[in-house]
Amino acid sequence: MxxxxxxxxxxxxxxxxxxxxxxxxxxxxxxxxxxxxxxxxxxxxxxxxxxxxxxxxxxxxxxxxxxxxxxxxxxxxxxxxxxxxxxxxxxxxxxxxxxxxxxxxxxxxxxxxxxxxxxxxxxxxxxxxxxxxxxxxxxxxxxxxxxxxxxxxxxxxxxxxxxxxxxxxxxxxVAGVYSTDPRIYPEARRLEEVSYEEMMEMSALGAGVLVTRSVEIAKNYNIPIYLGKTLSDERGTWVMARTEMLEKKAVTGVALDKDMIHVTLTYPQYDTVLLDNTFMYLEQEEINVDMISQITNNDGLQLSFTMKDTEETQIQKIFSKLQEVYPDLYVKIEDRFVKVSVIGSGMRDMTGVASKVFRTLIEANVPFYQVTTSEISISYVVDADNGEHAARLLCGRFDL
Amino acid sequence: MxxxxxxxxxxxxxxxxxxxxxxxxxxxxxxxxxxxxxxxxxxxxxxxxxxxxxxxxxxxxxxxxxxxxxxxxxxxxxxxxxxxxxxxxxxxxxxxxxxxxxxxxxxxxxxxxxxxxxxxxxxxxxxxxxxxxxxxxxxxxxxxxxxxxxxxxxxxxxxxxxxxxxxxxxxxxVAGVYSTDPRIYPEARRLEEVSYEEMMEMSALGAGVLVTRSVEIAKNYNIPIYLGKTLSDERGTWVMARTEMLEKKAVTGVALDKDMIHVTLTYPQYDTVLLDNTFMYLEQEEINVDMISQITNNDGLQLSFTMKDTEETQIQKIFSKLQEVYPDLYVKIEDRFVKVSVIGSGMRDMTGVASKVFRTLIEANVPFYQVTTSEISISYVVDADNGEHAARLLCGRFDL
The missing domain is CATH 3.40.1160.10 (Acetylglutamate kinase-like)
Incomplete structure (x- = not known):
């Protein structure tokens, strides 16, 4: 049985x-x-x-x-x-x-x-x-x-x-995982197989099919996951260990994360206790912050980070608490940015992906504000208006 | 506290x-x-x-x-x-x-x-x-x-x-317990106190304020219950041990149970296994049957009992099961009767209540089909059409 x-x-x-x-x-x-x-x-x-x-x-x-x-x-x-x-x-x-x-x-x-x-x-x-x-x-x-x-x-x-x-x-x-969101890039292909690592990057980066924690658990216990369409014969996608997979390609997907907010804290002087408290509260509320950047200059302290917009209520709560102690703390929350990511576990062994992405965006005059990389992904923060355009360009570039 | x-x-x-x-x-x-x-x-x-x-x-x-x-x-x-x-x-x-x-x-x-x-x-x-x-x-x-x-x-x-x-x-x-349903007898008085025993008879007999089991538990642990109207200053009724009560009256209430059905089983011969199975199934389904009567004559077996109409679905199920084994079993379910009850823990010490009730019903030409008594109540099965009339007569008779 x-x-x-x-x-x-x-x-x-x-x-x-x-x-x-x-x-x-x-x-x-x-x-x-x-x-x-x-x-x-x-x-x-x-x-x-x-x-x-x-x-x-x-x-x-x-x-x-x-x-x-x-x-x-x-x-x-x-x-x-x-x-x-x-x-x-x-x-x-x-x-x-x-x-x-x-x-x-x-x-x-x-x-x-x-x-x-x-x-x-x-x-x-x-x-x-x-x-x-x-x-x-x-x-x-x-x-x-x-x-x-x-x-x-x-x-x-x-x-x-x-x-x-x-x-x-x-x-x-939806039947399985696509190389990118078909609503943005109609030529997007359904993937027959993706590795746990690729799926995790896609989830963490906002491809929105399966949350990272689920894939993490599957990876740790080596449980194959089938992502299919309810009551349909249409083929879906298997998420499994890379060693069991047939296909190897440098780039398997492009993800676009729109549900992102950009938070900037400004305070007239550099205060390590304030910084410490901020991260402590964020941890207590179990809020995942993404790309963090901090600038200290003559105007005082400036701390920026991105995070999921679903946690906006909690973040407001944290800052109200902080502002009781630091009345001069100024908080700005914006949603004018999106994150575009190129994912592929083949990046590990194949070179030149990063330079291809850079060139594609530069040639198309798409400015980017922050770049982060992992072993199998590269992410760019771009203006919200440019997000879909950038994702389409990259899909074309990597033949997805 | x-x-x-x-x-x-x-x-x-x-x-x-x-x-x-x-x-x-x-x-x-x-x-x-x-x-x-x-x-x-x-x-x-x-x-x-x-x-x-x-x-x-x-x-x-x-x-x-x-x-x-x-x-x-x-x-x-x-x-x-x-x-x-x-x-x-x-x-x-x-x-x-x-x-x-x-x-x-x-x-x-x-x-x-x-x-x-x-x-x-x-x-x-x-x-x-x-x-x-x-x-x-x-x-x-x-x-x-x-x-x-x-x-x-x-x-x-x-x-x-x-x-x-x-x-x-x-x-x-509703604020508390009335001597009878005020919709039937507008002169009905709210009782300030009733004993556990009276309340139990009222519940069991269909006064519908508190189920018997609740009163039983309260009685066993001597927990006073206050029955009040939600968010109102109107006085309610205390249900408590009789020894703590001030008022002593032979009859404290009249209850009318309309949610009652009358079930009659007819079978062409006397069959003890059938009787046995019937009561076993009723017990298994935890159906409370009330007044039971059984007649055996040349036409075979006839068994009647009354029960709550809320359990009609289960009773149908039981009889479907029985009819598979006894295809000649005939079942009739009627709701043409109601039960009128006179309740009062004072009945224990005061005589003459039963005869007063009998006389009242007879004088008013209200036929009754079955009578059961407990230490503190007397119940009569009457035609549904006569129920409210009988209840009103009895309220008047006992000055409720």
């Missing part, structure tokens, strides 16, 4: 009819002698609706309370899917994050999975063919309900796959 | 604004040096809406799955209330049935509370003033989510009050 972990996202379970279609599909899969762990998100706009109600109450809900509320969304999906499967005579059981033993650490709304107890799964598989797990949620050592933050249901699925030593299939409304 | 358990029902928390008003009220209570456990139901029609969605999937959902679904309703209410209280600077914490340690036994949708671990409450009260508990839900020894069935949130509240040795205040949209 083969075991598989499958994950269906919010748009795949947006209505009762869509969940029904998935139930039928899962029945077919079990008929092929498979035992399934199925991770589901909240139905379509459920989470947004709950958040909308909360915003009518307060702008600053307590995170613990919010986690308790948001997890009801996935809990409803697991119930509906289980009702349907049992009605189709497939022995199914719904499990909340707590019941699935998904232990987490960290902030209530941005927790990380620390442990999964699979003994319970083995026991349940003795009399069930499908175990349905609420994605995005877990519990901490205080017994409190937590959520995993952005891309949390994917992380639930990959972590369960790692714990159960099974492949992981993640289904969304 | 005084400790109190408060419970607010579905209509009291039907909207965000209503929950806000309750949050403000609770803040005032904590300002009076009270520590509160607040039990809440699902918001207004939430449960009905979830059930409606389920009925679009199947008529026979698995009970385990349904329990997982329904409990999301209360989980949302506890989150909203906690968000509001914390926003008002009241240290509050939401707890699901599981987190509140409400252990249950029995069917998933009709569980009974077997144990509550209050150690956790003591620990939480060290840093919180209000603990908000999702009513109606718990978990069984298999770690599965369960619900408590009809009136479950009241039972949660009373059981918590018993475990914490605190009085219990139950708030609804």
């Amino acid at each position: 083969k075991r598989r972990v499958l994950k269906f996202g919010g748009t795949s379970v947006a209505s009762i009819d869509k969940i029904k279609a998935i139930a039928e599909y899962l029945k077919d899969r079990t008929a092929r002698d498979e035992q399934l762990v199925v991770v589901v998100s909240a139905m379509g706009k459920t989470t947004d609706e709950l958040l909308k109600t909360v915003s009518s109450i307060t702008k600053t809900p307590k995170e613990q309370d919010l986690a308790v509320l948001l997890t009801t969304g996935e809990q409803q999906t697991i119930s509906y899917l289980s009702i349907m499967l049992n009605d189709l005579d497939v022995a199914a059981k719904p499990l909340t994050g707590f019941q699935a033993g998904i232990e987490t650490v960290g902030h209530h709304l941005k927790s990380k999975i620390s442990k999964i107890n699979t003994d319970y799964f083995e026991q349940l598989f003795e009399i069930h063919d499908v175990l349905i797990v609420a994605g995005f949620q877990g519990f901490n050592t205080d017994g409190e309900i937590t959520t995993l933050g952005r891309g949390g249901s994917d992380t639930t699925a990959v972590a369960l796959a790692a714990a159960l030593e099974s492949p992981c299939e993640i289904y969304t409304d | 005084k400790r109190r358990v408060l419970k607010f029902g579905g209509t009291s928390v039907a909207s965000i604004d209503k929950i806000k008003a309750i949050a403000e009220y609770l803040k005032d209570r904590t300002a009076r040096d009270e520590q509160l456990v607040v039990v809440v139901s699902a918001m207004g029609k939430t449960t009905d809406e979830l059930l409606k969605t389920v009925s679009s999937i199947t008529k026979t959902p698995k009970e385990q799955d349904l329990a997982v679904l329904l409990t999301t309703g209360e989980q949302q209410t506890i989150s909203y209330l906690s968000i509001m209280l914390n926003d008002l600077d009241v240290a509050a914490k939401p707890l699901t049935g599981f987190q509140a340690g409400i252990e249950t036994v029995g069917h998933h949708l009709k569980s009974k509370i077997s144990k509550i671990n209050t150690d956790y409450f003591e620990q939480l009260f060290e840093i919180h003033d209000v603990l908000i508990v999702a009513g109606f839900q718990g978990f069984n020894t298999d770690g599965e989510i369960t619900t408590l069935g009809r009136g479950g949130s009241d039972t949660t509240a009373v059981a918590l009050a018993a475990a914490l040795e605190s009085p219990c205040e139950i708030y609804t949209d």
Whole structure:
């Protein structure tokens, strides 16, 4: 009996009819002698609706309370899917994050999975063919309900796959990973395979298919991930170790990160305590800052960094706190930049990628403000207006 | 510091604004040096809406799955209330049935509370003033989510009050208990006090204020219950031990149970196995049957009993099962009868109540079909058309 972990996202379970279609599909899969762990998100706009109600109450809900509320969304999906499967005579059981033993650490709304107890799964598989797990949620050592933050249901699925030593299939409304966003560059190709490293760069750089943490877990436990389109025969993309891959190419993708904000702090004098406090608060709130630059001159201190715009509320909170102590602290938050990245694990062995990128942008008169590189990627901060144009030029240049 | 358990029902928390008003009220209570456990139901029609969605999937959902679904309703209410209280600077914490340690036994949708671990409450009260508990839900020894069935949130509240040795205040949209339904008999008086026994008879007989199990628990642990109107100064009713009560009257109330169905089984021969199976199935499904009568004559077997109409689906299921084995079994379900009851713990010491009731009904030409008595009540089955009339006559007769 083969075991598989499958994950269906919010748009795949947006209505009762869509969940029904998935139930039928899962029945077919079990008929092929498979035992399934199925991770589901909240139905379509459920989470947004709950958040909308909360915003009518307060702008600053307590995170613990919010986690308790948001997890009801996935809990409803697991119930509906289980009702349907049992009605189709497939022995199914719904499990909340707590019941699935998904232990987490960290902030209530941005927790990380620390442990999964699979003994319970083995026991349940003795009399069930499908175990349905609420994605995005877990519990901490205080017994409190937590959520995993952005891309949390994917992380639930990959972590369960790692714990159960099974492949992981993640289904969304797009078939797999493209060399770049097809809406920007219509000639973009679907990739049959990408390495964990390439996928991680793509996620971290904003390609938006799979969050970095999910890929990290898959890489650490060497779990192959299939990214496919829900209920479609269209071929998707396998994310796996590079050694198992057929294709080798210097550049496999171009990513464009628009959901980025640029924060600049200005303070009339150089103050190491202020700098220290800033980074301490950022760490406490578990905010990932990207490209950091710091300038000290006669006008005092200037610190800039980029970060995800989803964390704007928390960053505002941090700076309000800092401004109570430092009334002269001036904070500017802008979204006029985007980040364009060229990714390919082949960059390691092949030279000349960086110079080709530079030349392409210079020839096209696209100014760039900051450049960062990793072993398998190069990223450029450019004006928001130039982002898509730059991405298209680079796709053409590397024949993607 | 005084400790109190408060419970607010579905209509009291039907909207965000209503929950806000309750949050403000609770803040005032904590300002009076009270520590509160607040039990809440699902918001207004939430449960009905979830059930409606389920009925679009199947008529026979698995009970385990349904329990997982329904409990999301209360989980949302506890989150909203906690968000509001914390926003008002009241240290509050939401707890699901599981987190509140409400252990249950029995069917998933009709569980009974077997144990509550209050150690956790003591620990939480060290840093919180209000603990908000999702009513109606718990978990069984298999770690599965369960619900408590009809009136479950009241039972949660009373059981918590018993475990914490605190009085219990139950708030609804009606102020307390009336001698009879004021819609039937406008002269009905609100009772200031009723004994546990009287309240139990009223609940069991369909007065519909508090389910019997809740009163039973309160009686066993001698917990006084206050039945009041949400956010109103109007005086309610105390339910307490008779020894503490001031008022002594033979008859304190008249109850009318309309939510009753009358089931008749007819089978061409006398068959003890059939009878045995019928009662075994009823017990397995935890269906409470009331007045039972059985006739055996030349035409075979006839068994009649009355029961709550809320359990009609289950009873249909049982009889479908029986009819597979006994194709000649004929089942008739009617709702043409109602039950009128006269209740009063004073009946124990005062005589003549039964004869007064009989005479009243006979003089008014109200035929009755079955009579049952307990130590403190007498119940009559009458035609549905005569129910309200009979109740009014009896209220007048006993000066209620």
